[in-house]
Amino acid sequence: xxxxxxxxxxxxFGPGNHNSVSNLSPYIRRRLITEAEVVKAALELxxxxxxxxxxxEVFWRSYFKGWLERRPDVWRSYCKGVQTDLEKxxxxxxxxxxxxxxxxxxxxxxxxxxxISELTQTGYLHNHARMWFASxxxxxxxxxxxxxxxxxxRNLLDGDPAxxxxxxxxxxxxxxxxxxxxxxxxxxAKYTGERFTPLQSDIASDIQPLDRxxxxxxxxxxxxxxxxxPEENLPTALLITEEDCSIETFQPxxxxxxxxxxxxxxxxxxPRPVADHIKAFEAGALADVSNxxxxxxxxxxxxxxxxxxxxxxxxxxxxxVTAYVPEGPTRDWLRExxxxxxxxxxxxxxxxxxxxxxxxxxxxxxFFKVKQKIPSILSSLEIC
Ligand SMILES: Cc1cc2nc3c(=O)[nH]c(=O)nc-3n(C[C@H](O)[C@H](O)[C@H](O)COP(=O)(O)OP(=O)(O)OC[C@H]3O[C@@H](n4cnc5c(N)ncnc54)[C@H](O)[C@@H]3O)c2cc1C
Numbered sequence: 001x002x003x004x005x006x007x008x009x010x011x012x013f014g015p016g017n018h019n020s021v022s023n024l025s026p027y028i029r030r031r032l033i034t035e036a037e038v039v040k041a042a043l044e045l046x047x048x049x050x051x052x053x054x055x056x057e058v059f060w061r062s063y064f065k066g067w068l069e070r071r072p073d074v075w076r077s078y079c080k081g082v083q084t085d086l087e088k089x090x091x092x093x094x095x096x097x098x099x100x101x102x103x104x105x106x107x108x109x110x111x112x113x114x115x116i117s118e119l120t121q122t123g124y125l126h127n128h129a130r131m132w133f134a135s136x137x138x139x140x141x142x143x144x145x146x147x148x149x150x151x152x153x154r155n156l157l158d159g160d161p162a163x164x165x166x167x168x169x170x171x172x173x174x175x176x177x178x179x180x181x182x183x184x185x186x187x188x189a190k191y192t193g194e195r196f197t198p199l200q201s202d203i204a205s206d207i208q209p210l211d212r213x214x215x216x217x218x219x220x221x222x223x224x225x226x227x228x229x230p231e232e233n234l235p236t237a238l239l240i241t242e243e244d245c246s247i248e249t250f251q252p253x254x255x256x257x258x259x260x261x262x263x264x265x266x267x268x269x270x271p272r273p274v275a276d277h278i279k280a281f282e283a284g285a286l287a288d289v290s291n292x293x294x295x296x297x298x299x300x301x302x303x304x305x306x307x308x309x310x311x312x313x314x315x316x317x318x319x320x321v322t323a324y325v326p327e328g329p330t331r332d333w334l335r336e337x338x339x340x341x342x343x344x345x346x347x348x349x350x351x352x353x354x355x356x357x358x359x360x361x362x363x364x365x366x367f368f369k370v371k372q373k374i375p376s377i378l379s380s381l382e383i384c
Contacts, residue, residue, distance in 0.1 A: 002050040003046070005022075006050075009021050009054075010191050012128050012191055013193060015122055018124070021126065021127070025158035029158045029160045030243070031245050032245045034246055034355065035058050036353075036381060036383055039051075039058055055374065059359070061160075062360075063370040064160075065360070066363025067364075068166065068326070069222075069327055070363060070364060071218065071220075071221065072222060078146060082149075085147050088144075089144065103151060105120075109203075111132065111192070111196035111198055112136050120275070123156055123157035123158075123278065124158070131181055134152075134181070135183035135207075136203065140183075145171075146168075161326075176366065177211045178209050180209035182204075182205065185197065185199075227351070227352050228348075230321045232256070234319045235317050235318050236256055237257075238259070239263070240261070240262045240286060241323070242285055242286065244323030247351075250323065258317055259298065259315035260296075262286045262290070262298075263299070263302050264283060265333070268329035305336035305337045305340060307337075308334075309344045312341070313346070318346065319347050323350065323353075324353065355381065358381055359377060
């Protein structure tokens, strides 16, 4: 997290050797460890100067999450677009064959084929490899960016609606409009320690950002959703999702809890099959929270949007409480479930972390706006 990280974090030494980065993303993404905890640990160990780079990277996650909260239409259009792109590709035998070769790691581009194998076998890719991979997918292989994002999302243990969708949009030139990320032969050779030196013909040069494919530009900025807090004495159903696996820090013990439930949401990541290692990781994360809280929660059926209301009613709950669920598949499911909850007069209350409340108001444009605020955000959160 200190000077070693700042100097070496861009090097991808390959599977089993990712020791210049933290490998913490599957845990931070599910808040098995919170952003506040890692940043505090980094500051204690390395001081504000030494830990600066690591802390900025953690803030990228929060920036992307806040940015998507302010522009939920970008998530909706991504989900619709994956469906449309899949239908189009099915109808195009040539593109379909190229997609199959890419997903099987049979393109003949050695680095790309190796990243396919690492991703599908381990559920992880180094950040730099994700950038090169996405750039080659979009500009060399000329495959639809959303199918690439979907491929990541179906295989990454840390798969996250905001970081993944916006990471791909950033590479494609849709996030910072007109500026796409170009993978370069020298850059791949240098930062893989020359494990790979692709041929120039393997990598597209003079690339054109995809911003023309979205001529209408970005949707307008929405106000942040204001969650309703719980009432202390009402019989309460506690709902735990993979969005926040440190729910005990909200002190659920102060509420009148009559039932606890979990949802397993990994299968909602994509219309296509999601890797088993992701499902196992999510189940493990939720088992870990349950052990910490010493509870034996009921598993709510996510295939039925009425199941949440039915479960809450059966257990006598008059409100459901959960940690804030940001834009993504679980929020989409909750939106459907909320219609039924409303009819049953059971409010859905959410705890939002101070971290999110501090960062998200600044996540309106580029990362720079958030980066500038890091010292004041950490000071208001008393993490310094
Ligand atoms: C195309 C693309 C897709 C991506 N998809 C995801 C995704 O689905 N889920 C995901 O968690 N990250 C995603 N990232 C961001 C980044 O690659 C990973 O968070 C990082 O590689 C995780 O490894 P680490 O924990 O060892 O990172 P470290 O370098 O140790 O960084 C520390 C922490 O900072 C955060 N972080 C670091 N870089 C970024 C970044 N660029 N954006 C957001 N947060 C960051 C993560 O929480 C990470 O755990 C994507 C990046 C790209 C370019």
